[in-house]
Every structure is written in structure tokens, then in C-alpha cells.
Amino acid sequence: MKEWSSFVGFVVKEFYHIFRDRRTAAILFGMPVIQLLLFGYAIRNEIQEVKIGIADLSRDAVSQAITDKLLSSGTFVLIKNLQSPAEIEGAFRSGAMSEAIVFEPASGKEIQREGSMDIQVITDGSDPNVSRIVTGYTASVVRDYLSEAATTIGAPKGVVPVPLMMFNPGLKSVYLFVPGLMALILMLVSALMTSISITREKESGTMEVLLVSSLRPIQIIVGKVVPYFLLSFINVVSILVIASLVFGVPCRGSVVLLMAESLLFIITALSLGMFISTITGSQQVAMMISLGGLLLPTILLSGFIFPVASMPLPLQVISNVIPAKWYLIIVRAIMLKGASFAVLWQETLVLAVMTVVLIGASLRNFSERLQ
Amino acid sequence: MKSAVLVEGVTKKFKTVTALSNVSLKISEGELFGIIGADGAGKTTLFRILCTLMLADEGRAEVLGLDSLKDYRGIRSRIGYMPGRFSLYTDLSVEENLKFFATVFNTTVEENYELIADIYTQLEPFKKRMAGQLSGGMKQKLALCCALIHRPDLLLLDEPTTGVDAVSRREFWQMLGRLKEQEITILVSTPYMDEASLCDRVAFLQDGTILAVDTPAGITGLFTAPLFAVRANDKHKLLTHLRSYPHAGSVYAFGSTVHYADSRSSISTEEIEAYLLDSELQDIKIEKIEPGIEDTFMALMKTDKENLHE
Amino acid sequence: MSEPVIHTEELTRTFGEFRAVDGISFSVGAGEVFGFLGANGAGKTTAMKMLTGLLLPTSGKATVAGFDVFSETESIKRNIGYMSQRFSLYDDLTARENIRFFGGIYGLSSSIIKEKSEALLSSLDLIAVADSRISDLPLGWKQKLAFSVALLHEPKIVFLDEPTGGVDPLTRRRFWDMIYEAADKGVTVFVTTHYMDEAEYCDRVSIMVNGRIAALDTPMAMKSSFGVTTMDELFIRLVRPTAGDGI
Numbered sequence: 001m002k003e004w005s006s007f008v009g010f011v012v013k014e015f016y017h018i019f020r021d022r023r024t025a026a027i028l029f030g031m032p033v034i035q036l037l038l039f040g041y042a043i044r045n046e047i048q049e050v051k052i053g054i055a056d057l058s059r060d061a062v063s064q065a066i067t068d069k070l071l072s073s074g075t076f077v078l079i080k081n082l083q084s085p086a087e088i089e090g091a092f093r094s095g096a097m098s099e100a101i102v103f104e105p106a107s108g109k110e111i112q113r114e115g116s117m118d119i120q121v122i123t124d125g126s127d128p129n130v131s132r133i134v135t136g137y138t139a140s141v142v143r144d145y146l147s148e149a150a151t152t153i154g155a156p157k158g159v160v161p162v163p164l165m166m167f168n169p170g171l172k173s174v175y176l177f178v179p180g181l182m183a184l185i186l187m188l189v190s191a192l193m194t195s196i197s198i199t200r201e202k203e204s205g206t207m208e209v210l211l212v213s214s215l216r217p218i219q220i221i222v223g224k225v226v227p228y229f230l231l232s233f234i235n236v237v238s239i240l241v242i243a244s245l246v247f248g249v250p251c252r253g254s255v256v257l258l259m260a261e262s263l264l265f266i267i268t269a270l271s272l273g274m275f276i277s278t279i280t281g282s283q284q285v286a287m288m289i290s291l292g293g294l295l296l297p298t299i300l301l302s303g304f305i306f307p308v309a310s311m312p313l314p315l316q317v318i319s320n321v322i323p324a325k326w327y328l329i330i331v332r333a334i335m336l337k338g339a340s341f342a343v344l345w346q347e348t349l350v351l352a353v354m355t356v357v358l359i360g361a362s363l364r365n366f367s368e369r370l371q
Numbered sequence: 372m373k374s375a376v377l378v379e380g381v382t383k384k385f386k387t388v389t390a391l392s393n394v395s396l397k398i399s400e401g402e403l404f405g406i407i408g409a410d411g412a413g414k415t416t417l418f419r420i421l422c423t424l425m426l427a428d429e430g431r432a433e434v435l436g437l438d439s440l441k442d443y444r445g446i447r448s449r450i451g452y453m454p455g456r457f458s459l460y461t462d463l464s465v466e467e468n469l470k471f472f473a474t475v476f477n478t479t480v481e482e483n484y485e486l487i488a489d490i491y492t493q494l495e496p497f498k499k500r501m502a503g504q505l506s507g508g509m510k511q512k513l514a515l516c517c518a519l520i521h522r523p524d525l526l527l528l529d530e531p532t533t534g535v536d537a538v539s540r541r542e543f544w545q546m547l548g549r550l551k552e553q554e555i556t557i558l559v560s561t562p563y564m565d566e567a568s569l570c571d572r573v574a575f576l577q578d579g580t581i582l583a584v585d586t587p588a589g590i591t592g593l594f595t596a597p598l599f600a601v602r603a604n605d606k607h608k609l610l611t612h613l614r615s616y617p618h619a620g621s622v623y624a625f626g627s628t629v630h631y632a633d634s635r636s637s638i639s640t641e642e643i644e645a646y647l648l649d650s651e652l653q654d655i656k657i658e659k660i661e662p663g664i665e666d667t668f669m670a671l672m673k674t675d676k677e678n679l680h681e
Numbered sequence: 682m683s684e685p686v687i688h689t690e691e692l693t694r695t696f697g698e699f700r701a702v703d704g705i706s707f708s709v710g711a712g713e714v715f716g717f718l719g720a721n722g723a724g725k726t727t728a729m730k731m732l733t734g735l736l737l738p739t740s741g742k743a744t745v746a747g748f749d750v751f752s753e754t755e756s757i758k759r760n761i762g763y764m765s766q767r768f769s770l771y772d773d774l775t776a777r778e779n780i781r782f783f784g785g786i787y788g789l790s791s792s793i794i795k796e797k798s799e800a801l802l803s804s805l806d807l808i809a810v811a812d813s814r815i816s817d818l819p820l821g822w823k824q825k826l827a828f829s830v831a832l833l834h835e836p837k838i839v840f841l842d843e844p845t846g847g848v849d850p851l852t853r854r855r856f857w858d859m860i861y862e863a864a865d866k867g868v869t870v871f872v873t874t875h876y877m878d879e880a881e882y883c884d885r886v887s888i889m890v891n892g893r894i895a896a897l898d899t900p901m902a903m904k905s906s907f908g909v910t911t912m913d914e915l916f917i918r919l920v921r922p923t924a925g926d927g928i
Contacts, residue, residue: 009474013463020462205458209517212422212452213475368443369424409849410820506722533847536720537877537913538920562847563876565913577849606882607861623854626881626912627900669850 006215010223017197018227028193032185032235033242039177040247050075050134051097055082060108062117062149069145070101075137088122098124099134178243179331180304182236182262183324186269187298189232192290194273198224199286202277217366225270232266252338258331261348265327268351271358272323278365298324326350373436375400375525375556376421380430383416383579390416392579393430398558398572403551405570406560407668413579414560415455418529421558422452435524448476451523455530457514461503465494465513468502469520476521486553487516490546508539515546526550528559532566544569564665575668582671587664594662594670596620596632599643603652612650616643623669630666684747686711686838686869687732692741692750694727701727703892704741709885711837714860714870716880716900719889720920725873726842728889732871733840734758746837759788762831765842769827772816776807776826779815780833787834801829821852828859832868839863841872845879857882877912886912888919895919 019025052070056063070076079097082088088100102120104110111117121138123131201207210220236259243249251258272294280286299305301315302324308316319325326347333339341348376398383391391413398404408414419425421434423443432439434446459468469491473480484491490512497505502513511531518526528547532540544566547557559570567573568587575582575590583590603609606629613622613631620632631643640657647655662670685708694702702724709715719725730736732745734754743750746760770779777798784794802811805825815823824844831839841860845853857879864870864884872883880886880900887897896903896919900912909915 003477006474006477009471013460013467013471016463016467017460204461205454205456206460208419208422208424208454209452209458209472210475211424212447212450213472214448214477214521215475369426409852410847412849506720508721530847534721534843534875536723536875536920537916538720540875541917562849564850607865610858623850624857624882626878665850672849672851 003219007219007223010215010219011226014197014223014227018231024193028189028231028235031188032181032239035181035185036178036239036242037246039181040243049077050099050130050137051079052076052099052101053080053082053088053091053097054078055085055088055100055102057084057105058103058107060106062108062111063103065149066103066119066142066145067101070138070141073137073141085120092124098127098130099138101138175249175336177304178239178247178249179328179335180299180302180324182239182331183265183302183304183327184295184298185235185239186232186262186266186327187272187294187324189235190228190266190269191273191276191294192287193231194225194228194270195276195280195286195290196283197228198274198277199280199283202281203283211368217368218363221274221362221366225274228273229266229270232269233263236262236266249335251335253334253340257341257344258334261327261330261334261344261351264348264351264355265323265330268323268327268355268358271355271362274362275358275365278362278367297322301325303328321354323351323354373400374398374433375402375435376404376558377433378417378421378430379432381417381420381427381432382429383413383420383425383427389579391420391427394576394579394581395430396574396581396584398556400556401551401554403547403557403569403571404559405567405573406558406576407562407564407567407573407664408560408576409562411578412576414576415529416579417576418452418454418527418558418560422450422527423447448521449524451518451521451526453514453518453526453528453531455533457510457531459502459510459514459517462501464499464501465505466498468513469516472517473520478521480520483520483522486522486550487519489549490519491516506539507535508542511535511539511543512546515543519550524556526555526557526559528557530560530562532561532563540566564663564668567664567668573664575671577672582668590664591662591667594632594667596634596670597636597638598660598662598666599631599633599640600625600628600658600660601631601643601647602628602654602656603647604654605652608650609647609652612647612652616646621666621670621673623666625665630660632666632670684711685709686713686747687715687743687745687871689732689743690741692728692731692743693739694724694731694736695739700892702731702738705889705892705894706741707887707894707897709838709869709871711869712864712867714864714872714882714884716883716886717871717873717889718880718886718916719873723889723920724892725889729840729842729871729873732757733761733763759834760836760838762834762836762839763842764827764831764839764844766844766846770815770823770830773814775812775814776802776818777811779826780830783830784833789834797833801833805829820848821855824848824852824856825859828856828863832863836868838869838871841870843873843875845874845876853879877916880912880916888916890919 018028054067056067071078080091082100085102091097091100100122102122104118104120107117107119119142121135123134125131201210240251244251276286276289280289301319302322303319304324308319308325311319330344330347333344374397376396378394378396381391381394394417406414406417416425420427420432420439423439423446426440435449437445439446460471463471469480494509494513494516497509502510505513515531532543535543540563547559551557570587572584572586573590574584583593601609601613606624609629610622610624613619613629618634620634623630640659644655644657687709690706691704692702692706693700693704705728717725717729727736731738731750732743734750734757738750745757748756748760750757771782774782780798780801781794784797789797802808807822807826810818828844845856848856860870860872874880883900885897885899886903887894889895898906904910904912904915907915907918909918
């Protein structure tokens with residue numbers, strides 16, 4: 001009974017630390033909201049009002065129809081009617097436009113005769129991201145035209161693929177960012193804050209007194225972890241609520257499963273934080289390790305922003321040890337695809353094994369004495 | 372009398388530095404024992420070994436009759452430890468700190484209140500204040516309360532008076548005197564020589580070695596040369612003058628006087644006065660005095676260093 | 682006394698309602714060793730910060746080395762030296778690098794720094810260890826070096842904030858020898874300490890109590906006017922009535 005009350009006393013003290021430091025508390029609770037709004041509104045992959053130039057050397061009904069279709073989509077704005085392809089380079093260099101479309105002479109006749117035509121799409125490759133998206137849009141508009149026109153001008157030869165983006169037909173980037181953001185914030189709150197709060201006690205010398213007290217090391221560790229566990233959970237819930245209410249991100253799978261997997265990931269992150277604190281002696285080093293060793297890989301290698309599949313092989317291998325990668329797969333699958341545990345048990349197992357290993361390592365490292 | 376602390380041949384090295392070398396100590400129950408030494412002498416390492424936070428490389432330690440290696444849990448629950456930096460939570464109030472340390476030691480503030488009542492009443496008016504905003508003296512009192520809250524049998528205080536003003540230091544020692552009456556064994560370290568005379572026994576620690584262990588009176592008995600307190604109108608000149616006296620042993624400034632030890636076994640004040648009168652010094656006063664703790668410590672330090680260099 | 686090097690009149694600093702320094706007036710002459718004593722929280726640190734140009738006073742007047750503490754803090758900083766027990770040298774730099782660094786921030790040219798650092802290292806007998814890190818040097822050597830570095834740019838005044846805390850009695854006395862040497866060369870030394878015997882080494886001392894100067898005189902005169910035999914007694918006499926409720 002007494003053991004229990006000393007543990008509760010410890011947890012209460014941790015909450016005092018968190019709430020007394022207003023700035024940290026504000027970051028802990030404000031960050032998820034601000035980040036979500038940032039990613040949701042400001043940082044988007046969708047492209048609007050792409051400035052284009054058109055060199056219509058064909059000047060017939062087909063090139064006119066495609067041009068109309070492009071401009072009426074709302075994505076493209078015609079900046080310049082180019083007289084010849086020679087003008088393209090200059091226009092790109094001045095930054096006046098980001099795409100040029102060239103209709104070769106007599107392309108309208110060609111399509112009626114041979115069922116195919118050449119349209120040259122030139123983009124400003126200095127911004128590869130924009131280039132890729134713009135090219136894709138253009139191609140899909142042209143395909144649309146062709147399939148509509150198939151009846152009037154005769155079916156074009158070959159098969160025209162009609163893509164459909166399942167689970168996220170609008171290709172909204174919020175859908176992509178919400179799971180990544182959850183992973184990022186849980187890493188930050190759980191791993192970073194836990195490692196800092198333990199090393200702070202080492203720095204201030206209070207850890208010496210705690211070790212000499214009747215508290216067992218396991219009580220000290222768990223006592224440190226409990227508050228951040230609760231905070232992380234609150235953050236998960238608030239991200240999901242905002243994502244659903246403000247951005248309309250659906251949760252197609254089981255909310256209970258999503259929560260359970262999130263709890264597992266929180267525990268993984270907490271044990272990572274614990275592990276970091278057992279191998280460092282100062283807050284500064286703990287912070288550096290957490291930021292450099294956890295946050296950057298979480299952002300860059302987990303598949304949050306760059307797809308894992310397109311990474312070079314060594315990085316793909318490294319990405320496997322990043323907990324966020326597995327959590328991202330799980331969250332995307334549950335939220336967007338409505339996947340069930342039966343499909344996700346492998347990823348879940350990976351996270352669970354990571355957690356057990358980390359907890360074991362920190363317990364082994366956590367010394368009851370000073371080094 | 373049973374010994375509360377027994378240290379036998381303890382050595383501790385950190386990479387290239389030897390923090391403690393072959394240290395042996397025996398502290399009886401109920402004693403107020405002082406470890407006197409400067410920064411870097413090895414005081415903190417000795418304390419950490421005694422409160423089982425560190426392991427000695429060689430030798431053994433027994434605390435309250437328990438082996439520091441095997442029975443470290445037993446020791447931890449029965450000692451009160453105040454580390455060198457007044458380990459308090461600066462973002463918790465006075466009251467919250469005390470309450471917290473009571474709960475982690477499985478007790479309540481009320482249970483042992485009478486033990487700390489004497490000290491805590493001075494803190495009571497500020498009990499809502501954050502510990503980080505207390506003055507050095509107040510922080511030190513609070514840290515002492517926190518170390519005492521579970522009524523330990525042995526109190527280990529590592530430099531509790533460093534950086535604290537003279538008044539707070541004196542009050543602190545008065546508190547220690549009253550705690551001693553409660554039959555708590557107290558081991559305290561300090562860099563201040565004047566505090567040594569307030570202990571039952573002291574050990575001088577210098578560069579990881581114990582120079583002497585004795586009662587304050589026994590310690591000063593180690594100083595055998597005749598010692599004089601000399602005054603004159605210009606202290607700086609007096610110092611240089613005395614140092615160039617062929618028979619000079621040690622010459623050190625001590626407050627408003629200069630302590631002069633002669634290398635001969637018997638000498639009169641007149642002889643020294645006669646030497647000093649040759650200089651331009653005025654208002655010369657010479658008085659034979661008994662050596663103090665600080666005189667003895669410096670003499671011991673010096674002989675120890677000389678031995679090392681030979 | 683010649684033109685005072687430090688002069689204050691009713692110098693005051695408040696933090697909200699709290700008067701940390703409450704109208705202190707005093708003067709310190711050239712080459713004087715001035716002891717600045719007081720209990721923890723009496724306002725010593727605040728006063729020292731104002732005199733070194735780190736904190737703007739709320740009211741009153743003060744000049745340091747002839748410069749005004751309100752308007753000429755930059756000139757003050759260039760004309761004073763500062764050393765404290767807590768911060769003085771960089772542990773992870775060598776002795777030579779420390780000298781070069783501090784010479785640089787005091788605005789000395791690199792040729793002068795070079796010249797001075799060799800002279801300094803040889804006069805302190807530190808040539809052999811000039812290129813080992815400060816953290817590897819014994820405390821006594823560090824202190825000597827720190828003090829010399831504070832005097833590198835030949836300031837008129839050097840402020841020493843508890844320079845001897847935690848130091849053994851031999852090293853402490855050697856340090857005071859250095860202080861006297863500097864004072865003999867005309868440097869004004871403004872020093873705080875918790876060792877009451879060190880107060881007696883000063884030419885004059887002031888004792889601050891609750892933001893005010895409660896006593897200021899030579900140690901001898903102060904003791905006789907209060908009818909006590911040691912500075913310790915005197916200090917406790919002055920601070921005792923309020924010791925219980927110090928901040």
C-alpha cells in the first residue's frame with residue numbers, strides 16, 4: 001500500500017513538472033494542432049493555377065478542343081500563346097511559366113488517320129516535384145479527351161488505361177500526412193520528453209537522492225513514463241478528431257484497433273526515450289540524439305514524405321528499424337483502407353518486438369549506481 | 372561503541388585520476404564526524420561510495436553494520452543523503468518538495484514532523500514558494516529537512532555549507548548539534564576549516580588521501596612548531612619580511628594577523644620583534660598563540676606534498 | 682583618496698515591488714582592495730551586475746572607471762576585468778587558447794596577444810602545460826590563470842566574485858598574494874567572499890544587509906566600533922536580526 005502511494009506521489013510530481021513549465025506544456029498540447037493545420041492547409045502536394053504556354057502548330061479542331069479542356073479544368077492558366085517552340089526556353093528561364101504544350105503540325109489529321117497523335121509536354125525540370133505532377137495532370141486531361149472523343153472520331157488504337165485512385169480518389173495530401181504526423185508527434189512527445197525528463201534529474205543531482213530512496217528503479221522508470229503515456233494518448237485523440245472534423249479524413253477501419261495500435265506505438269516510443277536516457281548523462285545530449293536519431297529518420301525514412309519503395313536499397317534496409325515506418329503502414333491501412341488486424345499482425349509484431357528489446361536494454365542499462 | 376561507518380582500504384580511480392587512494396575510516400554511532408578537504412580532494416567520491424551509489428575499486432565499506440556491496444538496499448533505506456548540489460526540485464514549492472521526499476521514502480511529513488519541526492518552522496512562511504527562488508541558506512535548510520524526513524540512522528551531508536553565507540552556516544551547524552542529540556550519526560564534508568572545530572572528530576582529506584583523523588584538539592596537537600600571531604601596519608610588507616627571516620617555518624596571512632611558525636624549537640617574541648624592527652614596519656605586535664585547525668591542515672598539506680616530491 | 686574608481690550615489694535596483702539594491706552609496710579608490718560582503722540574497726550579486734554594466738539600475742548614480750553605468754556600459758566592460766569561481770575559463774580549451782580567446786574579446790590585437798600570452802605563461806610557470814586542457818590542471822593553477830586572464834587587458838578595476846570558494850587554505854593564500862600584487866600595481870580589486878578571514882585581508886569592507894550597506898570601513902575600525910574581535914562576530918551581529926526571514 002505504501003509502495004503504491006510513493007509511486008503515485010512520484011507521478012503527481014511529474015505532472016507538476018510538465019504543467020509548471022508553461023512553454024513545454026504549450027508545445028506539448030499546441031504542437032499537434034498547429035502541425036496538423038500547417039500540413040493540412042499550407043503544405044500540399046496538389047497543384048493549382050499552373051502557368052502554361054501553348055504552341056499550337058496544328059491549329060485544328062482537335063488541338064483547340066484539348067486546349068479548351070485543359071484550361072477549363074481550373075488547374076491550368078494560359079499565360080502565353082507561343083509562336084514557335086524556340087520561345088519555350090526563354091519563357092522557362094524567366095520563370096513566367098512552368099509548362100509548355102506543343103501540338104505538332106497537322107496532329108488533328110494524324111489522329112483521324114492513324115488513331116494516334118504527338119503532343120509534346122515540356123516542363124521546368126528545375127522543380128522536379130511540380131514537373132511530375134503537372135505532367136501527370138496534363139496526360140490525364142488528354143486521355144479524358146481521347147476517350148470522350150473516341151465515339152466521334154473513331155476509336156483510337158490500343159488500350160487506354162483509366163486510372164482510379166482507390167481509398168483517396170482526390171489524392172488529398174492530408175490523407176497522407178495525418179498518419180505521418182501522428183507518428184512524428186508521438187515520437188516527439190514520448191521519446192524526446194521522456195529522455196529529457198530523466199536526464200534532467202541526473203543533471204540536477206536529484207537522481208542520486210531518488211536512487212537512495214525506497215523507490216525501486218522500475219518504479220522510477222514507470223513513474224517517469226506514465227505522464228507522457230497519457231499526454232501522448234490525448235494527442236492521438238486530438239489529432240484524429242481534428243483530422244476528421246476539419247479535413248474530413250475518414251477512419252474506415254476499426255477505431256478501437258487504431259487506438260490499440262497507437263498505444264503500442266506510444267509504448268515503443270517511450271521505451272526508446274528511456275533507452276536514450278540510460279545511455280546519456282545530459283539533457284543536451286539526450287535532445288541531440290532524439291532530434292537527430294529519431295525525428296529526422298521518422299520524417300525522412302519512414303515513408304512519411306518519401307516513399308520507402310523509391311529509396312536506394314541501403315536506406316530501405318535502414319528504414320526497417322524505424323518504428324514509425326511500421327506504425328505508418330498500420331495507420332494508413334486502418335484509416336484509409338479499413339484493414340483489419342488479420343492483415344496487420346506482422347507489422348504489429350515488429351513493433352512489439354522492438355518494444356520488448358528496448359525495454360530490456362534500458363532495464364539492463366539503468367544503473368542503480370552512478371557510472 | 373558500535374561503528375556506524377567502517378571503511379577499509381578503499382581506492383577509487385576515474386580513468387587517469389585517483390579520487391581515493393587506500394582510505395580507511397571508522398566512525399562511531401552518534402558521532403558528528405567531519406571530512407575536511409578542498410574541491411577535488413575526493414570528498415564526494417567517498418560519500419557516493421558510502422551511500423552505495425558507487426563501487427570502490429579496492430577495499431570495502433560497511434555502513435550501519437551492513438556491507439555496502441551486498442546489503443545496499445538495506446543501507447539505502449536507513450540513510451539520509453544530501454548531495455553536494457542541494458538536490459531539490461526547483462519547480463516544486465517548499466511544501467511539495469518535502470511531501471515528495473516523504474512519499475518516496477514511504478513515510479509522511481506528519482510522521483516524523485517533530486524531528487524537522489525546529490528547522491521547518493523557519494521555512495513555513497515560504498512554504499508556497501518555489502524551491503528555485505529560495506536563498507542559498509533556505510535551500511540548504513529545506514534539503515536538510517528532505518534528507519531527514521524518513522528519520523535515518525545516518526545522515527550523509529556532502530558540502531552542505533558551500534556557497535552559503537556565514538550566518539546561515541552557523542545556524543546550520545547549530546541544527547546539526549541538535550540532531551546529534553537525537554542520536555543520529557552525522558557525516559558531513561566541508562571545505563571550511565573553521566567548521567572542523569564543531570565536529571567530534573575530523574578527517575583531513577587531500578588528493579584522495581587521509582592526512583589525519585582525530586578530535587579537533589588532537590589534530591591541533593600535531594602542530595608542534597612555536598606559533599605567533601604578528602601584526603603590523605602593512606600586512607603585505609610584513610608577510611614578505613617574515614618570509615625572508617632565516618628561521619621562518621611557515622608564514623601565512625590569517626585574518627588581520629600573520630601566523631608565523633618558527634623552525635627552531637624555542638624562541639621568544641622579542642627575537643622576532645628585534646628582526647622586524649629593522650624594517651620600516653610600525654605598530655608591531657607579536658603574540659604567542661595556540662595553533663588552530665587551519666594552521667595544522669596547511670602544515671600537514673605541506674609535509675605531505677614535500678614527501679611526495681622527494 | 683585620489684579620484685575614485687568606483688563611485689555610487691543612492692544606486693537602486695528594484696524587481697517589481699522588491700528592492701534588491703536599495704540606495705547604496707560608496708566610493709572605491711585606485712589600488713584599493715575592497716571587500717563586498719553580505720548574506721545570500723542581500724543584493725550583492727545585483728549590485729555587482731550594475732557595476733559591471735550587465736544590469737541597468739532603476740535609479741541613483743554610479744560611475745565605474747569614470748564611465749556612467751546608465752549610458753556607457755560598453756566602455757565600462759572594456760575597462761574592467763571579471764572573474765568568478767563559477768565562470769572564468771573554458772575547461773575544454775588549453776591555457777594558451779583561453780588567453781587568446783579572452784584577449785580577443787577584450788579587443789587586443791593578435792600580435793599583442795601573442796606577446797602577452799608568452800609573458801603570462803612564463804611568469805605563471807605554465808609553459809610546460811600551456812597546451813593541455815584547462816580541465817586537466819589543478820584548481821590552484823586554474824585560478825592563477827583565470828585571475829591573470831582577467832587582468833590581460835590591463836583594466837583599472839577587477840571584479841572577483843567568490844574567487845576562492847571551495848579552495849584549500851594554501852591555494853587560497855597564494856591567490857591573495859596575487860591580489861596584493863595587482864593592487865600594488867594600482868589595480869582596484871572589488872571582491873566578494875564568504876570567508877570572513879578574507880574580509881580582513883581587504884583594505885576596506887562593506888557589509889550589505891537587505892539591499893542596503895549596513896557597515897563600511899576598514900576591518901579594524903569596523904570591529905572596534907561594534908566592539909567585537911572578529912569579522913565573523915561582526916557579520917553575524919549585523920545579519921542576525923533578519924537571518925530568519927532572508928529571501
